[in-house]
Amino acid sequence: MAECGFLDPFACGKLPLAEWMTAGLRWAVDNYRPFFQAVKAPVDSMLLSFTAALGAVPPMVVVLVVALVAWQIAGIRLALGLVAILLFVGFIGVWPETMLTLAIVLTSLIFSLALGIPLGIWASRSETLYAILRPLLDGMQTIPAFVYLVPVVMLFGIGNVPGVIVTVIFAVAPVIRLTYLGMKQVPGDVVEAMRAFGATESQLLWKAQLPLAMPTIMAGVNQTLMMSLSMVVIASMIAVGGLGQMVLRGIGRLDIGIATVGGVGIVALAIVLDRLTQALAKPRKKGEWLSKGPIGLVRSVAKTSRTDQAQQLPSSAIKN
Amino acid sequence: MTDAVIECRNVWKIFGENSKEAHSAVIERGLSKKEILEQYRCVVGVADVSFTVRQGEIFCIMGLSGSGKSTLVRHINRLVEPTAGVIRVANQDVNALEGPQLRQLRSQSVGMVFQNMALLPHRTVIDNVALSLELRGMSRADRHDVALEKLRLVSLDGWGDRYPDELSGGMKQRVGLARAMAADPEILLMDEPFSALDPLIRRQLQEQFLDLSKVLKKTTVFITHDLDEAIRLGTHIAIMKDGRFVQVGTAEQIVTEPVDDYVADFVKGISRLELVSAGKVMQPLAAGQTPAPSSPSVLASDKLSKLLQVAKEHDGVITVSDGKRPVGVVSRYDLLNAVSG
Numbered sequence: 001m002a003e004c005g006f007l008d009p010f011a012c013g014k015l016p017l018a019e020w021m022t023a024g025l026r027w028a029v030d031n032y033r034p035f036f037q038a039v040k041a042p043v044d045s046m047l048l049s050f051t052a053a054l055g056a057v058p059p060m061v062v063v064l065v066v067a068l069v070a071w072q073i074a075g076i077r078l079a080l081g082l083v084a085i086l087l088f089v090g091f092i093g094v095w096p097e098t099m100l101t102l103a104i105v106l107t108s109l110i111f112s113l114a115l116g117i118p119l120g121i122w123a124s125r126s127e128t129l130y131a132i133l134r135p136l137l138d139g140m141q142t143i144p145a146f147v148y149l150v151p152v153v154m155l156f157g158i159g160n161v162p163g164v165i166v167t168v169i170f171a172v173a174p175v176i177r178l179t180y181l182g183m184k185q186v187p188g189d190v191v192e193a194m195r196a197f198g199a200t201e202s203q204l205l206w207k208a209q210l211p212l213a214m215p216t217i218m219a220g221v222n223q224t225l226m227m228s229l230s231m232v233v234i235a236s237m238i239a240v241g242g243l244g245q246m247v248l249r250g251i252g253r254l255d256i257g258i259a260t261v262g263g264v265g266i267v268a269l270a271i272v273l274d275r276l277t278q279a280l281a282k283p284r285k286k287g288e289w290l291s292k293g294p295i296g297l298v299r300s301v302a303k304t305s306r307t308d309q310a311q312q313l314p315s316s317a318i319k320n
Numbered sequence: 321m322t323d324a325v326i327e328c329r330n331v332w333k334i335f336g337e338n339s340k341e342a343h344s345a346v347i348e349r350g351l352s353k354k355e356i357l358e359q360y361r362c363v364v365g366v367a368d369v370s371f372t373v374r375q376g377e378i379f380c381i382m383g384l385s386g387s388g389k390s391t392l393v394r395h396i397n398r399l400v401e402p403t404a405g406v407i408r409v410a411n412q413d414v415n416a417l418e419g420p421q422l423r424q425l426r427s428q429s430v431g432m433v434f435q436n437m438a439l440l441p442h443r444t445v446i447d448n449v450a451l452s453l454e455l456r457g458m459s460r461a462d463r464h465d466v467a468l469e470k471l472r473l474v475s476l477d478g479w480g481d482r483y484p485d486e487l488s489g490g491m492k493q494r495v496g497l498a499r500a501m502a503a504d505p506e507i508l509l510m511d512e513p514f515s516a517l518d519p520l521i522r523r524q525l526q527e528q529f530l531d532l533s534k535v536l537k538k539t540t541v542f543i544t545h546d547l548d549e550a551i552r553l554g555t556h557i558a559i560m561k562d563g564r565f566v567q568v569g570t571a572e573q574i575v576t577e578p579v580d581d582y583v584a585d586f587v588k589g590i591s592r593l594e595l596v597s598a599g600k601v602m603q604p605l606a607a608g609q610t611p612a613p614s615s616p617s618v619l620a621s622d623k624l625s626k627l628l629q630v631a632k633e634h635d636g637v638i639t640v641s642d643g644k645r646p647v648g649v650v651s652r653y654d655l656l657n658a659v660s661g
Contacts, residue, residue, distance in 0.1 A: 187438070189434055190438050192399060192434070192438065193432070193434060193440075194451075194455075195399060195426070196397055196432040197427055197432070197452040197455055197499075198422075198423040198425075198427025198428075198452060199423075199455050200423065200455075203455055207455075211440075211442045212440075212442060
């Protein structure tokens with residue numbers, strides 16, 4: 001075999017990186033487990049309420065709500081399309097799994113946004129923070145997701161809640177990046193004008209920067225959502241239920257049927273969530289949505305009935 | 321001078337990390353702009369500028385791009401912090417103001433109009449105009465009342481519910497003007513407001529602005545790179561170059577007595593007909609001398625255009641009087657000399 005020497009220095013020994021990582025993680029588990037367990041609590045309670053709500057509501061109510069929301073923010077065509085997709089998911093028999101996956105994805109989304117949007121805003125104001133954050137984000141997006149399953153399992157255990165946590169780690173990067181980008185793209189002259197008219201920092205943020213960055217931030221939300229969904233199958237390896245579990249079982253048993261059904265469910269959910277968030281990301285003028293969709297319909301009906309009454313009143317008064 | 325609304329004394333703005341050191345080096349050793357850049361890696365934006373703007377005046381600062389005029393005007397509402405110097409606005413030292421006082425100055429006393437309008441694209445015209453009132457916490461109904469009135473002032477009534485992207489460039493800048501005036505500020509800062517507009521619209525807006533300032537009498541600092549514009553609008557004009565004021569004076573002084581070749585070069589193409597007065601070009605009468613009684617007479621304050629009118633109808637010399645008695649004469653030769661500059 002190779003001898004230790006100038007030509008093959010690798011034979012002389014190795015850096016024990018793997019051992020270091022193992023020792024480091026063990027140390028973290030031994031000393032900080034209570035902390036990591038405490039982090040689980042809010043995730044757990046939110047996930048439980050989502051699962052309970054989506055499980056308790058009759059399927060057609062969910063379909064109806066999705067349809068109304070889609071009609072409101074995008075139009076009747078998208079609403080009909082999404083209804084067809086959801087009905088299909090129901091009829092292939094994966095409705096409960098789809099709802100569980102939806103609950104997990106929504107919980108991940110909420111935690112990703114709660115973490116990602118403030119971090120993105122902060123990074124846009126502090127170049128130091130962005131310099132620290134950037135390599136971290138690169139790492140989070142390029143390290144294969146399987147790799148951080150191990151530490152997550154050791155620190156948080158297995159099940160749906162660690163599944164949400166691993167999904168947040170995987171999916172939070174785009175919303176941070178795009179929030180940062182959106183904030184940076186706010187025209188400098190608008191910021192200057194706000195300052196020139198006496199805006200405080202928070203007025204500047206809420207009245208100019210956030211509204212102008214919103215389309216870009218929403219693109220980040222969309223990306224984060226899609227990445228959460230793509231994590232569903234991988235996360236099922238640490239005993240996360242739902243559609244991912246079906247796909248994993250299909251792989252394990254070489255059962256093409258169950259894998260297909262699970263996969264189709266994931267695709268259907270992806271389409272629904274993608275179209276809804278993309279419609280939200282379109283820049284829209286204030287008050288425009290009040291005159292459109294179901295809300296616009298209700299308002300116009302209410303208006304005409306009011307004017308009807310107004311017209312009827314004088315005529316009845318004349319009769320009397 | 322009690323009526324000085326804006327007063328700048330020895331204002332310096334040096335950009336860069338070592339600006340303080342660079343500034344003391346300039347003061348002690350009189351380094352040039354280039355030497356400061358080489359030795360301290362600092363860029364001089366404004367160099368030792370002093371000026372006073374009085375109540376109701378339109379003070380034009382004219383210079384080419386990079387001359388520091390936009391940087392200078394931003395010191396007045398402290399969008400830019402000076403490296404050295406004193407800026408007093410309405411008897412307050414602007415650099416001594418704390419956060420809330422500074423915001424009050426910006427939202428109530430100083431209105432600003434920007435070259436690229438800088439309207440908020442996600443807000444309607446009326447919400448844009450009402451911005452400074454909103455930032456200061458006025459109720460929606462009240463600020464909309466004020467904003468409507470200001471929109472009427474710039475003849476944009478009826479456009480309040482539109483969005484900025486539905487307006488033409490000239491209309492947007494009128495919104496910008498209305499926004500600057502919404503808080504009824506004492507001072508207007510205009511940073512090349514009409515430069516991005518086409519010549520016809522620019523001319524219209526200049527006239528509209530002149531009419532408005534005759535009525536409202538706002539103290540205005542007006543930045544421009546167009547000498548024609550400066551002459552048309554300015555009570556006083558400052559010519560700026562490389563961060564310094566080269567010359568400050570009335571339009572007539574700038575045109576007839578340029579201090580150096582740089583200014584002379586600028587004023588070469590300017591028509592003198594409406595600027596130069598008869599008093600400037602006449603030959604004063606020697607003591608006891610009287611002009612021919614038949615010659616036509618003009619006032620010393622009449623402009624060259626008036627002299628030309630008179631000269632078209634009369635052949636001989638023209639008498640110039642100060643209103644009571646003749647003080648000088650203008651021959652055809654003098655007149656031609658004056659017109660050609």
